[in-house]
Amino acid sequence: MSLSNEEKIRQLIEHLKEKGYKNTEARGKMIKVFVEAEDHLKPEDVHRKLKGEDVSLPTVYRSIELLKKIGIIKEISIADERYYELYRFSQKKLHIHFQCSSCGKIKEYDNRHIFSTMLSQKEYIEKNYGDQIDDITIVTQGLCRKCKTKEE
Amino acid sequence: MSLSNEEKIRQLIEHLKEKGYKNTEARGKMIKVFVEAEDHLKPEDVHRKLKGEDVSLPTVYRSIELLKKIGIIKEISIADERYYELYRFSQKKLHIHFQCSSCGKIKEYDNRHIFSTMLSQKEYIEKNYGDQIDDITIVTQGLCRKCKTKEE
DNA sequence: TTTTTTGCAAAGACTTTGCATTGGA
DNA sequence: TCCAATGCAAAGTCTTTGCAAAAAA
Numbered sequence: 378m379s380l381s382n383e384e385k386i387r388q389l390i391e392h393l394k395e396k397g398y399k400n401t402e403a404r405g406k407m408i409k410v411f412v413e414a415e416d417h418l419k420p421e422d423v424h425r426k427l428k429g430e431d432v433s434l435p436t437v438y439r440s441i442e443l444l445k446k447i448g449i450i451k452e453i454s455i456a457d458e459r460y461y462e463l464y465r466f467s468q469k470k471l472h473i474h475f476q477c478s479s480c481g482k483i484k485e486y487d488n489r490h491i492f493s494t495m496l497s498q499k500e501y502i503e504k505n506y507g508d509q510i511d512d513i514t515i516v517t518q519g520l521c522r523k524c525k526t527k528e529e
Numbered sequence: 530m531s532l533s534n535e536e537k538i539r540q541l542i543e544h545l546k547e548k549g550y551k552n553t554e555a556r557g558k559m560i561k562v563f564v565e566a567e568d569h570l571k572p573e574d575v576h577r578k579l580k581g582e583d584v585s586l587p588t589v590y591r592s593i594e595l596l597k598k599i600g601i602i603k604e605i606s607i608a609d610e611r612y613y614e615l616y617r618f619s620q621k622k623l624h625i626h627f628q629c630s631s632c633g634k635i636k637e638y639d640n641r642h643i644f645s646t647m648l649s650q651k652e653y654i655e656k657n658y659g660d661q662i663d664d665i666t667i668v669t670q671g672l673c674r675k676c677k678t679k680e681e
Numbered sequence: 682t683t684t685t686t687t688g689c690a691a692a693g694a695c696t697t698t699g700c701a702t703t704g705g706a
Numbered sequence: 707t708c709c710a711a712t713g714c715a716a717a718g719t720c721t722t723t724g725c726a727a728a729a730a731a
Contacts (some may be wrong), residue, residue, distance in 0.1 A: 434720095440686095
């Protein structure tokens with residue numbers, strides 16, 4: 378079963394406090410944005426979603442840094458842009474993104490079969506190289522189905 | 530069998546000319562840097578390697594853009610930094626990077642078994658989603674063997 | 682009250698652009 | 707020769723920082 382957004386937000390704010398940081402208005406609002414977005418956002422996107430909520434851009438950057446540090450969100454670099462997305466409560470710690478080099482759209486492959494293969498690769502690497510892998514980000518690029526059709 | 534660096538450079542310059550661009554000193558030197566580096570470089574790294582060769586930073590950026598456009602190098606984003614590496618002649622069009630979150634070092638997993646699994650995943654995605662995948666970049670993060678040992 | 686967090690303005694890092702000059706074919 | 711490519715300086719982005727004011731605990 379999955380938690381409601383309100384419950385997730387509550388737990389994340391609890392986590393923030395446990396780590397010794399203050400539960401401020403700006404942080405609460407940003408946590409809400411990430412929980413509700415269920416998507417990867419640029420700092421500018423977060424700021425835009427908070428328009429009229431009086432959260433300055435420097436605060437957005439500072440809070441992103443903090444939320445990242447305590448594991449609430451994670452950073453992904455795609456085509457030299459930084460994106461952030463909810464890390465806790467994302468059942469999967471593995472993200473497979475696709476960016477179409479024609480239309481620029483980014484989507485995510487959410488597929489049980491791919492996931493299980495990737496996780497077995499992770500275990501293979503950990504066993505054979507001795508490194509501990511906490512996070513895997515896969516970015517694929519190419520032509521999406523729609524653009525492929527157009528070009529034919 | 531693999532080509533010598535000189536031969537690779539020659540062929541890449543040929544490719545440049547075929548595409549209608551001039552074979553200038555700056556471009557030749559940069560191609561040489563990428564062929565010999567066999568590693569991912571930041572624009573600043575390329576510039577540093579050309580110290581004393583009179584290639585300005587704007588030219589480094591402009592040439593990187595060009596070499597990328599004609600498929601000689603490719604861009605990778607790791608931990609919000611842009612890197613570039615040779616794309617042609619890299620037998621593998623698939624790169625699996627690991628960045629240690631403790632010491633920051635970046636290495637590459639170069640392993641036949643992982644590669645073949647990843648390529649089968651690529652085919653699986655292409656068949657099931659209809660997208661055409663030209664490039665896969667995998668960035669893993671965690672603790673490398675050395676740092677893991679230190680922390681224990 | 683005390684310490685952390687915030688907004689503002691300014692500074693920084695990295696990247697791109699305009700334009701006159703140089704250089705390749 | 708003629709157009710493309712380069713260097714320089716300047717302008718743009720995006721991101722970070724110093725500091726006084728405001729807000730949590």
